[in-house]
Amino acid sequence: MNVKEIIDQVKDAVSTHDQWRGKECINLIASENVMSPLAWKLYNSDFEHRYAEGMPHKRYYQGLSYVDEVESACIEMGKKLFGAQFLDVRPISGGLSILILLSSFAKYGDHYVAPSVPAGAHISQAEFGAAGIRGLEVRHMPLDKEEMNLDIDKSKKVILEHKPKLVNAGGTIFLFPHPLKELREAADEVGAVLTYDGSHVLGLIAGKQFQDPLREGADVVGASAHKTFPGPQGGMLFGNSEEHYKKIKPKIFPALVSNHHLHRLPALAVTMAEMIEFGEDYARQVIKNAQALAQSLHEYGFSVLAENKGFTKSHQVIVDVSDNGRGAWCAETLEKANIIMNKNLLPWDDVNTSKDPSGIRIGTAEMTHFGMKEPEMKYVAELIKRVVVDKVDPLRVKEDVKEFRKDFVDVKYCF
Ligand SMILES: Cc1ncc(COP(=O)(O)O)c(C=O)c1O
Structure with missing residues (x-):
């Protein structure tokens, strides 16, 4: 084992990861976020x-x-x-x-x-x-x-x-x-x-x-x-x-x-200080973004849960993709296009199907923190639809995602 090589590999992995997830992906994992530069x-x-x-x-x-x-x-x-x-x-x-x-x-x-x-x-x-x-x-x-x-x-x-x-x-x-x-x-x-x-x-x-x-x-x-x-x-x-x-x-x-x-x-x-100062604006926008994303996905024909309730009052959008290749295929294919989200069990799924459940879960907190608003959410829905419904090569969509993300690399709602 060459430990010097391992260290170089670790350093490379971290800087490549930071560039990829930090600057080139649309990060939609509902449990994730980023800290402000000062934090x-x-x-x-x-x-x-x-x-x-x-x-x-x-x-x-x-x-x-x-x-x-x-x-x-x-x-x-x-x-x-x-x-x-x-x-x-x-x-x-x-x-x-x-x-x-x-x-x-x-x-x-x-x-x-x-x-x-x-x-x-x-x-x-x-x-x-x-x-x-x-x-x-x-x-x-x-x-x-x-x-x-x-x-x-x-x-x-x-x-x-x-x-x-x-x-x-x-x-x-x-x-x-x-x-x-x-x-x-x-x-x-x-x-x-x-x-x-x-x-x-x-x-x-x-x-x-x-x-x-x-x-x-x-x-x-x-x-x-x-x-x-x-x-x-x-x-x-x-x-x-x-x-x-x-x-x-x-x-x-x-x-x-x-x-x-x-x-x-x-x-x-x-x-905490940032949330005291900017938290209301940030949280309001997170929810507006989730609602805008849900509405656009619905208009593209996705089966977004809770349509009769306005889809969501939180940062989350849940989509039943059992007719779109199921959760695992959607999440993995979207990842190839630099759109990151997770497959998720839906309430009617057997808990044993967690490796390929019928849903995906999308969260808007991180991208809102980077300054995205409703128009950007409409575009995110379009990108998702191109991959999942139109079956456009995800590597082609990835180039559009990278270009789009360039304008959203600075955290907002902070000192
Ligand atoms: C509702 C809920 N509780 C607890 C946890 C665990 O949180 P942590 O990862 O901070 O341990 C999670 C993680 O996603 C969660 O969704």
Whole structure:
């Protein structure tokens, strides 16, 4: 093994990747985004080399006064953004924030109610994910496939019947706000805690363009910090009850997070400040773009879900491509044209078909962050149609994509 060659290969892979995904692709993965240049710059600091067990100003190690300052700034700005009494940025991912919630409010053998994976839950909420690892008995809230939302009556029935310790709303297919008020009523009847996985929609919540989970009935929100919320990869938790936070804290440290990857924090602080300043405009445009993209795809004959509901009120567009070569073919062929999205299970798919499901999921957050608006979304729909419907050689379309992307390489909505 020639290690020098390997290092050169790694360096080449990174610079080629950065040029390709950063400047030449239309990035439509709904869970992705980019940080602003300032956040990106501050991501690379000596914070990366340090350890900080515990809470700001109550650490187990020395040398952390500036880390404390930055983490406290994140907490203060986050509390303001989300109207929360407590906020914790130590979970190093969204998935871990969900495991922390599952560990805080339910124990082995307890019932736990969440949407199913084909109905939009993330794998962390599933019996084969964190909920299963935690040994919880998972029961599913059914989806109303017309509404592309939780079926309120049936979901309430599941909660009342199974008397879970914990109910979790939110998910990874998330077109419309979940009916938290109604879930709260059912959760109250059985004494369950109601949590909300806001990983996908956190930036829309921060920008006040989606639902406000804490005001609508959720006890605690767990989320990623890097999907519609355009921060560094990581997680957070927030809520309003000190009682709940008392249960959560020991599950973060010492149980599940020893060191919380401190280099994230300056970038997170910058992103929070940007969302306070520009978040409303950004989130509004993300949703307008998703609606414009959905409408154009529909006009090109694609089977876009939730037509009767205006397609979407979030950053996501879900398309049934079972008549267009199915999810895997679409996603792989579009990648050849530098249009990046993911295949996705649809609510009626068997979970075992996840390698070639009948849907694709498209997200508008990242391209909105780079300044695209409705006219650009119409063009994106046309490019997708040329590849998937007209079967134009994707390598030809790729040249148009590269040309188009040249005007959208600077992040907007930032300092
Ligand atoms: C709803 C939901 N929750 C949790 C996660 C996990 O987030 P992370 O990748 O930050 O662990 C995801 C990831 O896409 C998600 O969609």
